[in-house]
Amino acid sequence: MFRHMHEETDISKLIKENVRIHCWIMVGINDTRAFLVNQTWVHHCNKHIFITASPKSGLPTVDLNLTEGRNELWAKTKAAFKWIYDNELNNYDWFLKADADSFIILENLRFMLLAYSRDDPVYFGCKFRPYTKQGYMSGGSGYALSREALRKFVEEALPDPKKCRQDGKGPEDLEMGRCLENVGIIAGDSRDSTGKHRMLPFGPKTHFQAGPNNASWLPYWFLKYLYYPYKQGEECCSDYTISFHYIWQGAMLMLYDLVYHVRAFALTDDIAFKLRQNAGGGKPLFEAAKDLAVSLSVPFESMVAEAQHLISNSSITYGPN
Template sequence: MFADVAAFMKGLMLGSVSCVLMSFLAGGLYKTTPQLLYTNHISHRHIQLPSNVELKGGPHLTPPRLLCLVLTKPKNIRQWGATRTTWAPHCDKTIFYSPENAKVFESVVIPEGANSWSMLRSALLHAHDHDIDNFEWFVVCDDSTFVVVENLKYFALGKDPEVPYFLGRVQREEELDFVIASAGMLMSRGTLRRFKIASDDPKICSNSASAIGFWLRSQSPSKLLASCLKNMKVHAQNAEDSSGRSLFNDATVQDLVKRTMSEQGQSSSKGNVIEGCCSDLAITFGNVPANQMHVLMFGVYRLRSFGHTYNDLLEFHPVPTAKND
């Protein structure tokens, strides 16, 4: 009998210790910010916003010139219209690319654009051939991505555009880091130059006209681009703020808030949902419907909180085409 009691007490003590240990470990896990849980914060390469120390003084504070490349289709006329009238005018120049000609909007026609990889590849080559010397940075996105251009320029500020930067929201699959297309992809002039070299050599960067065209059509354009650039020693880097929160988002604000509430559970009632959801200096939101683009435009550029001031060390004046803020 005493042996049974002793065994019972021993089991009870071991169970209690295990419970305490598991609670401790769980507590440590949930102290991680929701954004890091969501971003699958792997040990990939990452780069952050410039610090205040980096911003103080120096001739490097000239706002970088940005070319925005938007991939669209004639059937997405509402998305094209929303993009054209909201954030696109804030770019120094915006070019729309479409697989076929459309009378309702101006675009560069890419006949082989039905293949999404050919569409992306041709758009990048067109930008290189026509504007490589006119801009330092190039952002590529589809017509459902909303870009806060001023935050993007702030992120690029002080970075040498001849250095090969390939930035966005990074995901890893089978040892390949690639940038999620729906969140937008940012590359420096140095990267675009290297992509041009890679695209001219099928051993480095295959194209849809090759013998493995069928295989290419089944692959993600994001992965194919990352693979090409990796062969040129250019690696995808996750763009983050000082807290490690991603600046490029592949979802709407509404979806990001929902995800954060789901990850935080009951702690979401403590008022830290927005802080955990998104960076204050977020650059993009993805999969945004046309009507929500106008909502974002109002929130980003029009809505003001009376009496609230910001201590930014510098400001970017809108480009002449940005008459909607």
């Protein structure tokens, strides 16, 4: 599906081989947006499938005999991750769930995940605050589970009614957060080392455009729910932003072309330059990339300490189902 020579470089290919991501996309039975996803970013995953009740779409789908509807998203999420666990667990390192109106820059996701291990019990997304002790990830911005997180979710959380909601109702992202918290999965910090967000639940225009006197165009509930500090406008987002949400129709194609095809002439690729410098000093290219990822990410150990503190000291009880 790649249409330009520079869509993959030797560095991106190397990291793609070593940080393997399986993507699944939640789509409705008549959701035409899935076709735009299938033309754009999803081919940067190592493998992808669409989870829908309509296997006749012509897209790579898995028929899980599901009932469609907004009230069935939790049932679809559980079934999708169970199928992936049964069929793909040992073939990939990380497992990404996204929506049909999500836009994911896989190279930036891999760069962040390079700082962590598939054996870390962790998942990453845009972290929200209420109803859980350590927070949970917004569904629209996408969230990625490590191999260990997926294993614990399916083996320890799903079968236990004390740890995971057994029916198919309830908000998919919140119920996932509750299940994972109950089996010790860390709700990771996806921001970069400067505190800027990398996974966002709205489109670029919403996040980058500040109103008069820097007033926010974002809904009040977002600022209330968001777990970490946020600055509206040009400081909203990391240089290595991973995801946006509510990307409609032609905007999907526009974003894809801007990210992968448009180049500002004579500007240095700073990541490639730094990696070449480090590799030139005798360090293997992949190890140089991993060191750079670690230096720009929040340490996993600090996430564990924060989660343990929150869970042991929080008085928050679970909200209504």
